[in-house]
Amino acid sequence: MALPQAKQGVLAARIAGLSLPQGGWASAARADALARLSAMGMPVKRDEYWRYTDPTSLTTPDAPRAAVFDASDEAPAFDGIDAVKLVFVDGVFDPAQSDDPAMAGVEIDRLAAVADRDIHWAQGLYGVLETHGQTPVQRPLAALNTAFATDGVLIRATGKAAKPVSLIYIHRDETSDAILHHCIKLEAGAEVTVLENGPAAARFTKVMEVDVAEGARFHHIRTQGRDHERRAATHIFACLGAGALFKSFTLTANGVMTRNDAVIELLGDDARAHIAGAAVGDGDFHHDDTVFITHAGLRCESRQVFKKVLKNGAVGVFQGKILVKPGAQKTDGYQISQSLLLDEASQFLAKPELEIYADDVKCSHGSTSGAIDETALFYLRSRGVPERMAQSLMVLAFLAESIAEIEDEAIAEDIRSRLEGWLARHER
């Protein structure tokens, strides 16, 4: 089938100003990605996979302007967590603000810093999971990222990391267009926590490939920054070996356009993948969580817990799929996507899907969309709790199940108190 002209046109315009880094261990992967990308074109509004989210602003040649938000009214997320901090300003690494990445049990390099080496361990991962994740659904923005990423971190854990790795993304330039690509490899039995915080840029295109080997444990907690006008298209590609654990949680508040894709494959037996999100949108806010989880191993467990609180015309999207491959017996798949609509102008669009080719599996999915419980609200108010505060309590209660997916209590508390703070400011 000839590729629709539109998709090619958008692609040509998008990459006209980008240059493909040459030389070094990643160049073959980049060239391959460009070939994949050329075959796919850019996503357009008509694509089934972009049915609820208009990709236009994510594919324009230049990043739409995004005002910089002053978030100095609170400490940055995870500020109190002892971590190895790596700072990127508008996608450009800032050594002055960053820590020395040396840490026992973990090897950390930067993509840009090691680009011209001939060999690197990340060669076996860079673009590999992304390529794999292109079927059955095409993900051109991820291929674009692999081809043109300017930087990123390459983390290889061989043991239990002494501290989390904290990626801090600062947005200063109203037109910045950052493309970062991270590779994270956990060897058998290793454990590492990766934190991400910040809007990164006016537009952020990110890929994170995570290979979690047998018995390894990966934790990921991110907050996407409070900039109202920023845009982001992020992808997580993960594969899990036997008994491996993958946990990812994302807090999103504000942001005119966010598309977070996650493609997770449970390959080994007894692996567990949990992915959760809490999104709070007010007004010009479009947030899309698109998740594809494949069960290939025996007795694997997956959980998807996505909660969205929407008001003043905010839009939330959830597309979540669980694919159980033939032979993946005793699969335990759980998926819940819920929205709390604080007014009638807001909208939640959900497309939960199950595709099951094994007979001995337990899969459940549910999607709900509802208003705040007026009876409960009255009950709280009748005890003297002011209306806005009562509403905040109920919003936090609604989001609690997704936040509960964070294993580290200090990090979960950071997320909770942050949310409380935001809601309290709205109470005034």
Add this chain to the structure above:
Amino acid sequence: MLEIKNLHVKLEEEDKVILKGVDLTVKAGEVHAIMGPNGSGKSTLSYVLSGRDGYDVTDGSATLDGEELLEMEPEERAAAGLFLAFQYPVEIPGVGNMTFLRTAVNAQRKARGEEEMSAGDFLKVVRAKAKTLKIDADMLKRPVNVGFSGGEKKRNEILQMAMLEPKMCILDETDSGLDVDAMKLVADGVNALRDAGRAFLVITHYQRLLDHIKPDVVHIMAAGRIIKTGGPELALEVEKNGYADILAEVN
């Protein structure tokens, strides 16, 4: 303390009139009981007084210590000292009972310009009060009323009342669903709060509760009106003969 005059209330959504001219005065220090057939408007009266949405007050007034209640938000009424123990306490998944209680106590204190209670002080007080009501630590930690038995929910209402120390307490069928021992606990909880500056309006179907909480005045409500007012003997009469005689007498 509480003065209700000629209160007329209809449903907001339908043309259904529920309260058709309620007059009721409760003085500080008194305990009043309201009895009456199902559907006579007792709960509606308590909801309208506490500010629930969905009702239109078409006539009349209700004041608490001279302040017009009907113009206040529910939380303002609470801060002014009004408390309703719900006939059907509400479950709030995800909101811890303790968080709820502390938020409520401090919100009321703040509204009255008083200092908020520290976490430590609060914990001490709530534990002591919960103990007398036989509410265990686990129930305090759980989400508000979620998975509570009927009787536990009612005791939880009384715990809230004990923590908030309101001056006008309305108890809507707090006795229903309680076993004999729990009824005694609840009555003790109420009696412990009785003092010259506080008043109670106890809605009940049974004389039994009134054995424990001795009312000064008993009202009979039927079809949206107080049709008869008397002393404690009125409750005994209802217990014995039902409402037929009283209704016949009024008509």
